[in-house]
Amino acid sequence: MLRDWAGAWIFYSVLPLPPGVTPRFERIARFAPWVGLAIGLLEAGLWQLLMPAGLLVQIPLVLALGISLSGGLHLDGLMDTADGLAAPAERRLEAMDDSRVGASGVQALLVALLLRIAALAWLGSTAPVALVWASIWARVSPLFAMEGFPYLRQREGTAAFHLSHWQGLLAELVPSLLLVFALSGLLLALGLSQWAVLGWLGVLPALVIPWSLGRRLGGHSGDSYGACVEWSLSWTLLVLAAVASWAG
Numbered sequence: 001m002l003r004d005w006a007g008a009w010i011f012y013s014v015l016p017l018p019p020g021v022t023p024r025f026e027r028i029a030r031f032a033p034w035v036g037l038a039i040g041l042l043e044a045g046l047w048q049l050l051m052p053a054g055l056l057v058q059i060p061l062v063l064a065l066g067i068s069l070s071g072g073l074h075l076d077g078l079m080d081t082a083d084g085l086a087a088p089a090e091r092r093l094e095a096m097d098d099s100r101v102g103a104s105g106v107q108a109l110l111v112a113l114l115l116r117i118a119a120l121a122w123l124g125s126t127a128p129v130a131l132v133w134a135s136i137w138a139r140v141s142p143l144f145a146m147e148g149f150p151y152l153r154q155r156e157g158t159a160a161f162h163l164s165h166w167q168g169l170l171a172e173l174v175p176s177l178l179l180v181f182a183l184s185g186l187l188l189a190l191g192l193s194q195w196a197v198l199g200w201l202g203v204l205p206a207l208v209i210p211w212s213l214g215r216r217l218g219g220h221s222g223d224s225y226g227a228c229v230e231w232s233l234s235w236t237l238l239v240l241a242a243v244a245s246w247a248g
Contacts, residue, residue: 083098086102
């Protein structure tokens, strides 16, 4: 498990790997939410550090940090998937493989970022805890995509290794479930009981996004796994902002 965690750490982020651990890449998707926890905590820390500067400084710099820490891996999938959805069904994979970004890909990128900007402005001082929850749930969403839909590239694509070593949704979800329960318990201990409960709303985008994309594409690929992460991140932040505002 430690080797799979190390593989996830260097595959899903640009963060340095602690010495003495040899990474393995057979079942890294199950540990992606743990990488999301690290990225979310760093984003939350930067948000707090920039509090005196105000939202106009906090929002773009925190978003830039999150993108940089992930190496832009999932944003590339977001744009490629949008271009594929805009193409005729028989040319979708070809459009997703094209290294050039089309108009649909650019629009998807803008919409995803605008949703995050709106959500973070709405969240205000509560943004740090929402950033952590959203970063975790966003990386849970590809697990639902892998379980619920076939792989579009006949196990020849760059993400085929995920399914080659897949052991069923429950087994792959165990690290994520341990993480979200532990986070809820920590928030309760810190007196943030509302966020210990609200954070679980992130499961809704994490389920709906891969289901929606999978139905439209007829399956999933490495690109659409990335799109699941990015759309789930944006919509989780927005859902949490809306419900937190309503709950007072």
